[in-house]
Amino acid sequence: MTIELYDTTLRDGTQGEHINLSVQDKLLIAERLDEFGVDYIEGGWPSSNPKDEEFFLKARKLNLRHARMAAFGSTARALDNIEGDPNLLGLIGSETPVITIFGKTWKAHSSKGLGLSDDENAELIYRSVQFLVAEGREVFFDAEHFFDGWKDNAAFAERMINAAVEAGASRIVLCDTNGGSMPHEVTEIVKRVREIVSVPVGIHAHNDSDMAVANSIEAVRAGATQVQGTMNGIGERCGNANLVSIIPNLMLKLDSEFSNVRDLKQLTSMSKFVYEILNLPPDSKAPFVGKSAFAHKGGIHVSAVMKESSLYEHIDPALVGNRQRVLVSELAGQSNIRYKAQELGIPLPDDNSLFRNLVNQIKKLEHQGYQFDGAEASFELILRRELGQFSPYFEVLESKVHIENGLDVRAVDQAVLKVAVGDEVEMTVSDGDGPVNALDKALRKALRGFYPEIRTIKLIDYKVRVLEEKQGTSAKVRVLIETSDGQTTWGTVGVSTNIIEASLQALKDSLNYYLFTNHSKATTAVPAEEAVRNS
Amino acid sequence: MTIELYDTTLRDGTQGEHINLSVQDKLLIAERLDEFGVDYIEGGWPSSNPKDEEFFLKARKLNLRHARMAAFGSTARALDNIEGDPNLLGLIGSETPVITIFGKTWKAHSSKGLGLSDDENAELIYRSVQFLVAEGREVFFDAEHFFDGWKDNAAFAERMINAAVEAGASRIVLCDTNGGSMPHEVTEIVKRVREIVSVPVGIHAHNDSDMAVANSIEAVRAGATQVQGTMNGIGERCGNANLVSIIPNLMLKLDSEFSNVRDLKQLTSMSKFVYEILNLPPDSKAPFVGKSAFAHKGGIHVSAVMKESSLYEHIDPALVGNRQRVLVSELAGQSNIRYKAQELGIPLPDDNSLFRNLVNQIKKLEHQGYQFDGAEASFELILRRELGQFSPYFEVLESKVHIENGLDVRAVDQAVLKVAVGDEVEMTVSDGDGPVNALDKALRKALRGFYPEIRTIKLIDYKVRVLEEKQGTSAKVRVLIETSDGQTTWGTVGVSTNIIEASLQALKDSLNYYLFTNHSKATTAVPAEEAVRNS
Known part of the structure; x- marks a missing residue:
């Protein structure tokens, strides 16, 4: 069975706490989702904020290989102004081939929330879908609160999705908006809906009961052929259904197929990429892709x-x-x-x-x-030192850091270092953006005469974790640094009650590791025979 | 239906990455689990490490109200030495009323892993269980890799659990050890096992497919009456089944009952308590108990x-x-x-x-x-300042921090502050464990003459998050501080490229917030009538 992948990281995902994406971030993610093989990318809700409008404007220039872009919004607000409804016009203005609109399918939301009669709600759905279809767009209907609505009043829920189908919606997406449904309920209700509607059915689950992945899989087993979700399960409250778990489960466990996913091996790097753009630490326990998963x-x-x-x-x-x-x-x-x-x-x-x-x-x-799973370079240095294969390329004999700040005071962040390389001693001083940056610059300054190659390396990540947080400001901190030479990256660690000292330890390991691997390579001569062959 | 709760946080949970518990930690968690109403507490694997042996020794003195303690281990290693098997003797030595032993129920593990014939494996299970039952213990049999084993060779799996039942095991616990099973497979296999064995059946799931909670719930719906899992789903790889999600799902969604859970309202605080003991940040997206869950x-x-x-x-x-x-x-x-x-x-x-x-x-x-969801006190100060209800109790006019370190150098962490309170200016200097601690001490020293009440407050948490980690050492950092006066706690925030400056901002907000709430209380006179009534 071929299943459609509909990603809403860029819309529903951004409703999550601590989630903030710039337009540029969203474009980068969209390209990556397309590359991976997602079928539909829901880019935003154009009427809800100007950032999303800008996104759709720029997204038109993306050279997507497979994915079709979708804009999200609600049905019109009032029956007497369908053609002039700002929300529907915003959706049309987004110029996406697909438009997904949500409507009320839980009677209480329609009557209490919007104050509409059943007839009025059905007509609102029908005429909104019809208006967009007449504009030449493919329309997916998101049945909001569908499972709760069905359990409360199935006849009402059925009438509303039928209105959408009759108006020309090409998918009915069943939403567990509050995330409270159990898998067996999803199975039963999806089966019933499949008997009612003629168009393909989708599932849109939330994780409030820790069931979003299971509910999505069970919906597919019951006949749904579109799965909506987000990368890494980001989203409001407990998050949306996590496509990063759903995709391998469907492919590897249920023998489902996707039209455009060519290389499942990209899953882990895509998950990391999205975490990186979100500036969030990856979940190491994440199924399939987490650092601890195997x-x-x-x-x-x-x-x-x-x-x-x-x-x-x-x-x-x-x-x-x-x-x-x-x-x-x-x-x-x-x-x-x-x-x-x-x-x-x-x-x-x-x-x-x-x-x-x-x-x-x-x-x-x-x-x-100390912790070495994010700092394998520090671990390797310990191992090699024990084996007599490594000794440090320099020693920091003294470090002094001076910081000044205040209301009428010019800020000062200054580091002074005394560094020994072999028999030579070098003293340097540097300013910086904060004390750790000043130290970093002073250390490079001291070493660059001896090891000019360190110019090519760059710190790409700097993390601080306070240990024994209960100790307040006198707690130990662990600093993890990741460095890159453009080809590979390596992690190092330092621990101290003094964050400056912990940072310096990690910096020293980082430089030593680079110098060690670089010098080892340089002294490993290419065997003559091979050199001839390669020439 | 009454369901038994079997918690293995203290044993299987500790197999998770970054999880380390001292004996004292384990005793504290055991007491809390009992208080909440867990039925069985699996405390450890006595033969695997001396810490667990010490735990069981001390656990005997705990005054548990409901929970029964269980020790975990494997069947004997060899048929010719059941009574002298160090693992079984270790289990007996733990003096727990319940012993849980695992045995191989996937043929490949028995034949390839242990090199045993089917007869030998069945006999090993039978005689190990029988030996422990003869010692007067209640024995639960953990059928390791049961679901994979069943799918591979159901007859073998069936024979092994029958051996355990015949020898007197009072529970057969079906383990999805590798965490690869789908809910519909669990449903089907649990139903089949229920037809085979006469004793109650349990479920022990892992989360490698993001299905541990769903698999546990589906097992219960298929007739399992014991659920094994851990607090917050900690455990090896992607973790064990999360009891914190399973318990409310069973009670609120499936109308299951537990014998000893009196107050489900304790769920969120229990989850937090365990995170605290583990010294791990709580998962804000966790269903039911996460900070973002509602x-x-x-x-x-x-x-x-x-x-x-x-x-x-x-x-x-x-x-x-x-x-x-x-x-x-x-x-x-x-x-x-x-x-x-x-x-x-x-x-x-x-x-x-x-x-x-x-x-x-x-x-x-x-x-x-800045981020205010962990720093509502900083948010309140902004709000009240805007409303004209608050102005700062002091100003830091100047701060200087000096740090020295080196091979033959005595470490120095020194902070100098110039602080204004009204028209008075106070200069102080202090050493500390690291620069932030030195600042904290210097600030209190400057203020204590004016506001002696600040002696009673204590920093209880200090977190650092590096923003824009890609900026390396010149990245901005956000510092979150939590402070307590013994009654309540409050959070404050600071942001800067300089970690010292960010910490100072959060410290200043913390003290200002305390002084503001304290002074407001002092100046809110009790109305005369009420004072009389309360006297």
């Missing part, structure tokens, strides 16, 4: 996973572009360290005392608040 | 919610101890500000220009990165 912790368990993954993983993580991880943690046994070293491509000698030392060192650092 | 953002929507909540909320939030919120955000209309003011008990005059100013001011600050 991460194994227990010691016994890990050796079994290394033997045969399929016994401990419901799907091959590569199918969705994710990967297996073994967590180096308090629960770690030697097999975890071995696995991690293997993953990093570092051969380990069969020396048991070495393992014991490493496990103990990791345990001690983690007890102090 | 939060409304869209302007039109909000006025409708204020008219009649039930039309926009699937349950009354008070039923689970949560509350409705209106988000003051970029999408906010005047109705949102009105709602918020009403919530804070601040009467607003009917002055439209005042609203416009407020909305514009909030928009501007949010654009700069």
